[in-house]
Amino acid sequence: MGNAGVAAVTGTILARVVMGSVCDTFGPRYGHAVLNMGVAPAVAGMALVTNAVGFLMCRLIIGFGLATFVANQFWSSVLFNVKIVGVVNATGGGWGNLGGGVTQLLMPLVYTAIKTGVEPFIAWRVAFFVPYFMHLFVGITVLTLG
DSSP states (O other): OOHHHHHHHHHHHHHHHHHHHHHHHHOHHHHHHHHHHHHHHHHHHTTTOOSHHHHHHHHHHHHHGGGHHHHHHHHHHHHSOTTTHHHHHHHHHHHHHHHHHHHHHHHHHHHHHHHTTSOHHHHHHHHTHHHHHHHHHHHHHHHHHO
16 A cells, blocks of 8 residues: 555544544534535645645545545434344445445546546546535535435
């Protein structure tokens, strides 16, 4: 694992520990929404990064976003009956993992679509604005409809 991977894992571990307390204190809805919207600027920042330190800082902050898993599991555990909560948590966790796979599939397609109109160096930077807007959309949706 390279330095970027270490940064992301470090961010994830720290944020998951904190997210447990956030869920206990404020609830999973606020934790999930604030985390999604708080990580969004780092996702957009990847498009503007010009050096290794900036890249590592963005990866560290983006790693925080993986703590939404804690809010997901907490929320599922309090919403569903003990007789089905295991299936619900497994399904919620599985959908979370599926999101990572779908991202791996779709982002190269987004890049390719953007690349047809601009040079490749700019296209990969512009592609980061798709997950940026998705982070904002999900955060606002969880906050307002959750």
